[in-house]
Amino acid sequence: MRSVTSLNLSTNRLTGDISSAIGGLITLVSLDLSNNRLQGHIPESFGGLISLEFLDLCNNSLFGVIPKSLEKLSHLNYFNVSFNRLEGEIPTKGCFPNFSSTSFMENYALCGPPRLLVPPCKNNIHKVHKRTVLQALSYGIPTIGIVVVLIGLALMYRKCQNRTTTRPIEDDLLCLGTWRKVSQDELSHATGGFDESNLLGSGSFGHVYKGRLSDGMEVAIKVFNLQREGAFKSFEIECEAMSNVVHRNLVKVITCCSSADFKALVLDYMSNGSLEKWLHSKNCSLDILQRVDIMIDVAAALEHLHTGHPVPVIHCDLKPSNILLDEDMVAHVGDFGIAKLLGEDDEMKQTMTLATIGYMAPEFGSTGIVSIKSDVYSYGIVLIETFTKRKPVDESFVEEMTIRNWLKSSLPKGIIDVVDADLLRIEDEYFVDKADCISSILKLALECSTELAEERKNMKDVVVELKKIKQRFLNSIKHV
Template sequence: MSIMALQIPLAAVLILLSAASTATTTTAAQALPGCSDKCGNLTVPYPFGMNSDCYLHKEFFINCSHTTRPPTPYLMNGNLIVTNISVDGELHLLNYVGRDCYNKEDNRTERSTEPELWLVPPYTISDTKNKFYAVGCDTYAIMRGFRGEDEFITGCMSICNSLASVDKNSCSGSGCCQTNIPSGLNNLTMSLSSYNNHLDVWDFNPCSYAFIVQQDQFAFSFSSFELLNDTERLPMVLNWDIGNDTDSCQACGANSMCKNRSIIGSVGYLCECLPGYEGNPYHPEGCQDIDECKANPCENGQCLNIPPPGNYSCSCYEGYKHDGMNDKICIKDDSKRDSKIVLLLMISLGVSVGFLVLFLGISWISWGMKKREFIKLKEKYFKENGGLLLLQQLASHGSSMKTTKIFTAEELEKATNNYHESGVLGEGGYGTVYKGILPDDTMVAIKKSKGAALTQSDQFVNEVIVLSQINHRNVVKLLGCCLETEAPLLVYEFITHGTLYEHIHKKRSSLPFELRMKIATQSAEALSHLHSSISTPIIHRDVKTSNILLDDDYTAKVSDFGASRLVPSGQTDIQTLVLGTFGYLDPEYLQSNQLTEKSDVYSFGVVLVELLTSKVPVSKDRCLTSIFLASMEEGWLNQILDDGMVNEENIETVKKVANLAKRCLRVNGEERPTMKEVVKELEEMSVMAKHPWGFNANFCKEETEYLLGSFNSDAYVVGNGEGDCSSSGLTSGTTTAYDGMQIEQLMPHDGGR
């Protein structure tokens, strides 16, 4: 049985190319002298090789196994099957499919851990040629990879109740989900699991699948569930280079040059033939001159090949000569040359004048047409970006539009240096955020929606409408928008100190407990304002630490309202598709699709747990909320708290915050507190934590008598009359924590997300 027949039987689902049909070109497939360049259907060009004297470095070793017919090529000593090698820096191979299966008694019957990719330089996963997929009706998959010392995590979840609910022509989250892969990654691992062990969907979908695949080689269809069960490997693409410094360029052969391929997140050099040459740029003999005369380009003459930088010339036959300006053109040599030259000049002059008039006429017509097209294009983008809907919604919600500036596309292009990548602050759920400077030197954050305008206009209009209803010091302020570009743009105030997520998990800054309490209280105040202090309540729907921004004074600013929803008057919940971030999602909302204000309370509970533990919401195959709730039940809360934050003076307040977080994370939404109640409790905790007596101010009878002098009235006796100490129950005033305080900056700002 052939390798391709064994590994990829998805003829109806996959659009696969045979390894034989994607072999490298003849000019690029040159092995070193005495070395074989064939392993089965694979052509192996230098710097790759199959023997110790035939490759440049050990990383370019191709292990040609002759235990199969035809022989099977493996990358180095691993289990990745190589199907194509390109000297342009790409390597095609077959990688394993992850599989997680259960029986009808919800017991696991199969779990594959093969999709781990322990790649070393010079190999990285191609982010432009591959995508990460998860297929199943009770499935979530997480992918982790490294770019140098930095870890990157991404993933998606796929849910469906029946085959009838599956989108048969699109991998859109129902039965199948997909996500892009960050650039420059190696050493990938993947975890695959389910929410309910496929118990409710077992009869038609007993397994979950996850895999990295070449994006034009997989197309999800109705039969993918069954076909993937028989598929062991799928094609994917790696990038490779010869090194990350200029010394590596010594590997380039003659007539070639070295270039930096400039993949985001990594530096790697490749060799390529100079213009006019072809072949394998790594081969010791170098690239060879392209023989242009093979195409016989000379008319009325014999072609002579010229080494680069020339290409060819023509030796004219008898009775012909060069035209005087180009040695590649032979013209007839006529004795009446002078008269013909005059005639030729007159004709040329007449043609030139004619062409000039024609050119000016066409240019004028073209300019007018382009101007009209440009105006129509702006109108088209205005409609596609939801401009008409936006105007209707703003009119129905009051006069908020008067305070929102409409920017032109040119203004924002100039402010962002034409959206240069150096100005990227980060990426949110629905777009990329750029740093910009307006003509009056005002620094702003400009959010550019992802994808086509038609698929993002609803989120764009939703965020404008939501932000127009909010005026709160702890909510990021919307300054304006732009409707006349392909992707809609929102302009916000610029928050200088990054996200709370960065300070907790990336910068590793030791935020003191009091400052964390301040940030938690301000964030809760913003959410409480959204829920109960405006005419039309708003549910944020994506509360998380990466959506809480911090300014220079560490004042919290809640941001990213692309997923938020307005709650119509008289309603307490909304029937809607599940949106949010894995690890923060309300399980009740996930099961019922009923969005309520208590969904934000649950997500805020996860934020409180992050502040207490400094741990990420999702780690490996477990959620932080599960670990936290188990620690509360078993009485080992201290083991998961951030040791750098907790001390003897604040441990009681920490426990009270933990109990509040536990209540916010209750499965039944009705049992959770409201955000207004959360704010009240956090403010009371901040006041008590700030008071010098704390939560357990103890007094003895002798101390009280000394303080009260000779008064012996029973009204002033403190204690139980036996001389022992007891809690006085005293409380401090109502001064808000951090009133008038100056908090020093803990870490320099690095640009945010």
């Protein structure tokens, strides 16, 4: 493995310490060990990964300090150790000034600069105090003067504290947890006064705008329409769900803004829009490998929601418009407005909120019962749509006919009759290989979208199966 450039062991059940031998892989560019059960320290030897650009260790049980040796990694542009048990001072040199607070979330014993939204390090505080006292003594400030100054500062602090605690909640724009604070005025300025020219789209509970924050970061700002019934609850659900999960294939919530009459989420901006746009716009097209990769990304996101966190999350409204693509065409699942969080002993929940017609599992639509298998059903329908370019509410589906029934009855007659015409043509160079690949994917989609929830696959198996299908296709066209 001395020549390996990418190592992804994420979302398994790996336990024990991280091998220090990994530090010898000097050609390694990307290392992902996230969403496992790893313990122990981050190896000091990681400072030897001189080519490393991407390091994700989030959602493990790592403890100890972040090694200072990582400051040597001059190419590192993505670093995530959130949701561990790390402690001590966050390094401040090398690549570390480029990282934001999201790289270090939920490590309650870390300390460092205020911009990372962690407590200041005690050693630094002691040094500052010591230096201040020495300077005061060297200039001969009388003891009584120091006492007077301290008393004055204490009175000012108490006054400010009282003002903060008595300020009306309507004017207090808060961020979730320790996220950065942002005001309604800043969001308004970032979007040109929520100008229509910056409107990216509209949903059930509000509008999404493109914006640029004061630090230059491009973001998507989801503003909730509080006049709509359920908007308040949707905001709370989305905040709760997204504060509990972090994954590369989930749309990252940067922060939120909440007052009595204004609520908004600040999200990562996805420059390539939604899967909906790429499937159904005339000016957009996706090849077979792009579609497979997108659906692998979506499956990985759902697998993490269902099994990668102590509190399972049911998305409840998976559809192409909620699957967003970044500049590298990596898919991110977003819009958790009607998501459900399961308790420790829960396998399902009942809800009065309905999702989008056509993507809802049968038990969801008829009884309001949702489970992680409801998401699997929706995934199966999206998988069918991605490779057939047929929406589940297509006009050709009349009476009892559904997109799944149509596919199940049509697939035995030949793949060419069901697949997106832009994806497969008889004259294609790799027609047989493409047809085999798409047939396997559509059969998997049928297994995900069975009527009975207990017969559906789980998302971990779906991820594995899709990756196998992709590899078989790549191997087949390589040997032609």
